[in-house]
Amino acid sequence: MGSKEPIIGIDLGTTNSCAAIVDGEKDGVPQVKLIPYKGGDYTVPSIFAIDDKGNELIGYEAKRQWQLNPKNTIYGAKRLVGRSFRSDIVETMRKVVQYNVRPSEDNKEVVLDVGKKSLSLQDVSARILNKIRDVASNHLRIPVNRAVVTVPAYFSDRQRQSVKDAGKLIDLEVVRIINEPTAAALAYGVGKDLNKTVIIYDLGGGTFDVSVIEIRKQVFEVKSTGGDIFLGGIDFDNAMIHHILKEFRAKTGIDLSADPVAMQRIKDLAERTKIDLSSREEAPFNIPFITMTAQGQPLNIEMRFTRKLLEQLTLELVDRTLKIVARVLVDSGLSTKDIDEVMLVGGQTRMPIVQDRLTKFFGKPPSKGVHPDEAVAIGAALYAHSLQDDSNLKLQLLDVIPMGIGLEKAGGEMHVVFPRNSAIPNAKQLLGTTSADNQTELIMRIFQGDHTAVADNEQLGEFTFAGIRQAPSGQVQVEITFDVNIEGILTMYARDPATGKELKTTVRVTQT
Numbered sequence: 001m002g003s004k005e006p007i008i009g010i011d012l013g014t015t016n017s018c019a020a021i022v023d024g025e026k027d028g029v030p031q032v033k034l035i036p037y038k039g040g041d042y043t044v045p046s047i048f049a050i051d052d053k054g055n056e057l058i059g060y061e062a063k064r065q066w067q068l069n070p071k072n073t074i075y076g077a078k079r080l081v082g083r084s085f086r087s088d089i090v091e092t093m094r095k096v097v098q099y100n101v102r103p104s105e106d107n108k109e110v111v112l113d114v115g116k117k118s119l120s121l122q123d124v125s126a127r128i129l130n131k132i133r134d135v136a137s138n139h140l141r142i143p144v145n146r147a148v149v150t151v152p153a154y155f156s157d158r159q160r161q162s163v164k165d166a167g168k169l170i171d172l173e174v175v176r177i178i179n180e181p182t183a184a185a186l187a188y189g190v191g192k193d194l195n196k197t198v199i200i201y202d203l204g205g206g207t208f209d210v211s212v213i214e215i216r217k218q219v220f221e222v223k224s225t226g227g228d229i230f231l232g233g234i235d236f237d238n239a240m241i242h243h244i245l246k247e248f249r250a251k252t253g254i255d256l257s258a259d260p261v262a263m264q265r266i267k268d269l270a271e272r273t274k275i276d277l278s279s280r281e282e283a284p285f286n287i288p289f290i291t292m293t294a295q296g297q298p299l300n301i302e303m304r305f306t307r308k309l310l311e312q313l314t315l316e317l318v319d320r321t322l323k324i325v326a327r328v329l330v331d332s333g334l335s336t337k338d339i340d341e342v343m344l345v346g347g348q349t350r351m352p353i354v355q356d357r358l359t360k361f362f363g364k365p366p367s368k369g370v371h372p373d374e375a376v377a378i379g380a381a382l383y384a385h386s387l388q389d390d391s392n393l394k395l396q397l398l399d400v401i402p403m404g405i406g407l408e409k410a411g412g413e414m415h416v417v418f419p420r421n422s423a424i425p426n427a428k429q430l431l432g433t434t435s436a437d438n439q440t441e442l443i444m445r446i447f448q449g450d451h452t453a454v455a456d457n458e459q460l461g462e463f464t465f466a467g468i469r470q471a472p473s474g475q476v477q478v479e480i481t482f483d484v485n486i487e488g489i490l491t492m493y494a495r496d497p498a499t500g501k502e503l504k505t506t507v508r509v510t511q512t
């Protein structure tokens with residue numbers, strides 16, 4: 001592939017996606033351009049749908065029809081990507097979405113039934129990525145086959161891997177995965193000659209991420225990171241929806257939660273009202289003909305929402321983000337006084353109470369140094385540019401893993417190999433040995449997470465190292481290497497230190 005072929009930056013968001021590219025340098029400073037969609041918007045809804053004629057719709061087209069076609073409209077797919085069907089998160093998600101989430105035949109993966117198709121999460125992510133790629137290709141008038149794609153800092157190894165796999169499905173080479181908050185820091189710091197410690201508070205539609213990042217000229221060093229991939233604007237919407245359903249039930253005795261069309265209309269207006277309440281104190285919440293009484297009388301929802309009520313309903317969510325901020329600060333070894341700037345990223349940070357609480361926490365208001373919707377894509381584009389042969393931008397990214405990685409010890413305890421916030425890339429070796437005479441294989445189960453019991457963490461895979469020299473038990477050593485690359489993805493290999501011979505490594509991804 002020629003070096004002239006562009007690498008674009010893609011922020012594949014839970015609710016909105018955005019893409020950007022560097023278009024040359026001016027006085028040594030890369031010039032970033034956002035890729036516009038039809039109508040001029042720089043973000044596109046991360047929504048996929050199939051209409052009743054079997055047409056696939058992505059972005060605005062999908063969003064426009066979601067009230068009428070809720071069962072075949074997929075949103076929030078990023079929350080499910082890289083998860084096994086049996087995870088709690090999938091279970092929680094199933095209860096709040098109107099589309100059908102079911103297990104694959106082997107009961108491991110998640111399958112979505114959309115229209116007449118059954119799709120995996122990678123399929124859905126791939127279609128959204130493909131749309132972004134097409135728009136970029138058309139806009140730039142050149143084929144786009146390579147991208148830097150961002151993921152939440154708190155994504156696990158498996159979730160990162162799934163994003164790469166989604167790219168493969170459409171022949172889009174994901175040349176590098178980088179973390180969203182790190183990308184936002186790049187958007188802020190590149191070309192500015194800074195010497196600062198910043199905290200990126202990224203509250204998007206689906207995920208919350210926070211990173212403490214030291215910027216020294218073109219070196220971006222993540223000190224610590226944390227987050228919750230199940231905490232975002234969608235949860236603020238759900239808190240409102242929950243309240244609306246309860247009020248309606250109290251008034252009419254009717255439960256709307258089993259009616260997908262009604263639910264989708266409520267969801268749509270809840271989000272819009274939430275956004276309105278960031279700039280006003282009060283807003284009406286009216287939906288005509290939401291359902292009918294048993295006697296065939298149409299019923300409406302007629303309520304008012306105040307900002308105060310919204311804040312009460314979502315207090316717990318904002319508190320959770322601040323607890324994570326506090327932990328990440330402790331992990332970084334810094335105190336609030338050491339933080340030069342607090343940067344807001346993600347649409348949900350426009351909620352005034354989020355900004356108020358951060359102001360109290362840090363003793364100063366957050367800075368407006370980056371655009372909350374565009375910074376991540378801009379940072380991805382800058383990083384993509386730095387990877388191009390013809391670039392003068394030399395960036396150094398020093399990132400960390402968000403959760404520990406380790407192996408299962410006897411008794412189901414986790415033996416941590418890399419604690420959370422370990423710098424990446426990183427490799428560590430472990431010496432193992434055989435426990436039976438003439439044993440030729442060693443099996444190791446690897447997990448990611450910060451719990452002491454492996455059962456509470458996510459299994460990354462069961463690794464088998466085969467071809468061990470036959471010898472009495474304990475007589476032959478096996479040197480196992482854990483290698484976490486710059487993208488936070490683990491590979492493992494093993495060798496016999498006495499002979500130097502590599503062992504055959506196979507991995508089976510089992511589910512937890």
Ligand SMILES: Nc1ncnc2c1ncn2[C@@H]1O[C@H](COP(=O)(O)OP(=O)(O)OP(=O)(O)O)[C@@H](O)[C@H]1O
Nearest residue numbers: 013014015016204205206207233278346347348350
């Ligand atoms: N003015 C506003 N006030 C409150 N919330 C808002 C406002 N504008 C947008 N939001 C919310 O921000 C969320 C979308 O944010 P964003 O586009 O940053 O998320 P994303 O990048 O798609 O998600 P993620 O980063 O979690 O994958 C939505 O839940 C939306 O309702």
Ligand SMILES: [Mg+2]
Nearest residue numbers: 013204346376
């Ligand atoms: Mg985002």
